[in-house]
Amino acid sequence: MKISACRKSYRGKTVLQCPEMEYQPGRIYAVVGPNGSGKSTYARLAAGVIKKDGGGMAVVSHEKPICHAGGSQCQNSEWRKNTRIKEILYMPQKSFPFRMSLEKNILLAGNDRQRAAKLMESLRLSSLSGRRARELSGGETAKMALARVLMKPCAMLILDEPTSAMDMESAIAAEQLIHEYTMETGCCVLFVTHDLSQARRMATDALFFFHGELCEFGPSEKVLYDPARPETRTFLEYYGGLGQK
Amino acid sequence: MQSAIQKAIELILSGDRELGNILLVTAKTCVTSSLIALFMGVPLGILLGAWNFRGRRFLVIIMRTLMGMPPVVCGLVMYILFSGVGPFGRYKLLFTVNIMIIAQVVLITPLVIANIETYVSAIAPLVQETSIGLGLRPWQTLMLLANECIYPIFSTYLLAFARSIAEVGAVSMVGGAIAWKTNVMTTAIMLYTNRGSFTLGIALGIILMSISLLVNIVVTVMQGRLNR
Numbered sequence A: 001m002k003i004s005a006c007r008k009s010y011r012g013k014t015v016l017q018c019p020e021m022e023y024q025p026g027r028i029y030a031v032v033g034p035n036g037s038g039k040s041t042y043a044r045l046a047a048g049v050i051k052k053d054g055g056g057m058a059v060v061s062h063e064k065p066i067c068h069a070g071g072s073q074c075q076n077s078e079w080r081k082n083t084r085i086k087e088i089l090y091m092p093q094k095s096f097p098f099r100m101s102l103e104k105n106i107l108l109a110g111n112d113r114q115r116a117a118k119l120m121e122s123l124r125l126s127s128l129s130g131r132r133a134r135e136l137s138g139g140e141t142a143k144m145a146l147a148r149v150l151m152k153p154c155a156m157l158i159l160d161e162p163t164s165a166m167d168m169e170s171a172i173a174a175e176q177l178i179h180e181y182t183m184e185t186g187c188c189v190l191f192v193t194h195d196l197s198q199a200r201r202m203a204t205d206a207l208f209f210f211h212g213e214l215c216e217f218g219p220s221e222k223v224l225y226d227p228a229r230p231e232t233r234t235f236l237e238y239y240g241g242l243g244q245k
Numbered sequence B: 001m002q003s004a005i006q007k008a009i010e011l012i013l014s015g016d017r018e019l020g021n022i023l024l025v026t027a028k029t030c031v032t033s034s035l036i037a038l039f040m041g042v043p044l045g046i047l048l049g050a051w052n053f054r055g056r057r058f059l060v061i062i063m064r065t066l067m068g069m070p071p072v073v074c075g076l077v078m079y080i081l082f083s084g085v086g087p088f089g090r091y092k093l094l095f096t097v098n099i100m101i102i103a104q105v106v107l108i109t110p111l112v113i114a115n116i117e118t119y120v121s122a123i124a125p126l127v128q129e130t131s132i133g134l135g136l137r138p139w140q141t142l143m144l145l146a147n148e149c150i151y152p153i154f155s156t157y158l159l160a161f162a163r164s165i166a167e168v169g170a171v172s173m174v175g176g177a178i179a180w181k182t183n184v185m186t187t188a189i190m191l192y193t194n195r196g197s198f199t200l201g202i203a204l205g206i207i208l209m210s211i212s213l214l215v216n217i218v219v220t221v222m223q224g225r226l227n228r
Helices: A039-047 A078-082 A102-107 A113-122 A138-149 A168-185 A196-202 A230-239 B002-014 B017-050 B056-067 B071-082 B097-133 B138-148 B150-166 B169-175 B185-195 B198-226
Strands: A006-010 A013-018 A028-032 A059-061 A086-091 A154-160 A188-192 A205-210 A213-219
Touching (some): A006 A039, A013 A039, A028 A039, A028 A196, A039 A154, A039 A188, A086 B097, A102 A113, A102 A138, A113 A168, A138 A154, A168 A188, A205 A230, A213 A230, B002 B198, B017 B056, B017 B150, B017 B185, B017 B198, B056 B097, B071 B169, B097 B138, B097 B150, B138 B150, B150 B185, B150 B198, B169 B185, B185 B198
Parallel strands (some): A028 A205, A154 A188
Antiparallel strands (some): A006 A013
8 A cells, every 4th residue: 555745734833744655465553643743644544535636536546455364364355355345444533423223333334243343252241232332431432532543454554543432451452453454354453542551562664753744664573662753752752661671 | 460461361361352262263374384384494404504505615614604684584575476567476475474474485485494504514524434434325324314313403493483473573574464374473462562452462462472482391391301
């Protein structure tokens, strides 16, 4: 999946500038950086929610995702075989709970009740399935939004701080679910996070944004533990401890 | 005053024919005009609130200005347009219930559009972002937005109905308040008060206030159920 070089400005001020990037199927990319560094803007541009300067969408091309689960798991996935592959699915930072039950909210993304039940069970939402989405807590709404976006296979999954409102136990379950989804569909995942330990747990690669620019990009082992750029080193020293594996 | 109220209640309970005719004309005018305004105003309000196009702000300003249009100005414009020398004079609608409905539609539609636009513009960015993220089609997003607007649509309808039933300037100018033909509650109250016949005026006032009370009760009851 290629995302073209993009630039985004608001009222003449550039908030994001990023070169063309290529993302490999089956890999999980953590997008990290301080507040206001352009992480969410990049996610929104990649998802096609906002247009880059001069108009047009940021995504230029994509290939059909290849399953990296190692044969049997992919072949046996009736769900993946029988469902139309979406190009990009995106979970925004503030997902909207529509005026209907939790289960209906999840089924909005696809009519597969079996899949919805499995996702609700994994995220411990089964007992709340009939409850109105507006009555859910912040964490429950985030879990519902995650389940909703995982209803269909896609070429690229973009998640903007998917677990920031969840407790630790739910966040771990969500991470597990994202991992399973990546293995099963072979898509690439771009997830924005403030939680460095989560980025280290989940990501195969990392992008570090600073002051609206992509500062560093590479395998997470390198970027999140032994970065080359001083900006990344300062950030890691402050938030997550440098070089601590 | 007390005896006038007593007489008014007796008049309501007796099923007076003239009172019945006034209520019928009022119901026909107000229900029709508020429904037409709703069917025209809701889609336009949703589009105006959700769709960012060139000239949108200008249209919003126009709609908000039209919301405050004095009914007599609306009545005057309609009178000129539909009078014998006006461009629509050949339809001979002046002093009929139909022209009263048209005048009220002109008066109420901007209110419906502006109300729905205000609500939709607040939630549209979040709804659109979530919908795009889920790969939903534009018409599905529009349906979801409409579903989110059920309570505002309901309350806006009641507001439009309340405005039309309480309106007097436009309907008296274009309808002429002709007894047994175009006399509605508000014009009748004015007419009977001018004649010194307070009993019928008070009876109509009681009915108007009762309708207003009923509308408010319905809104309050539905608010909790729909706004979830």
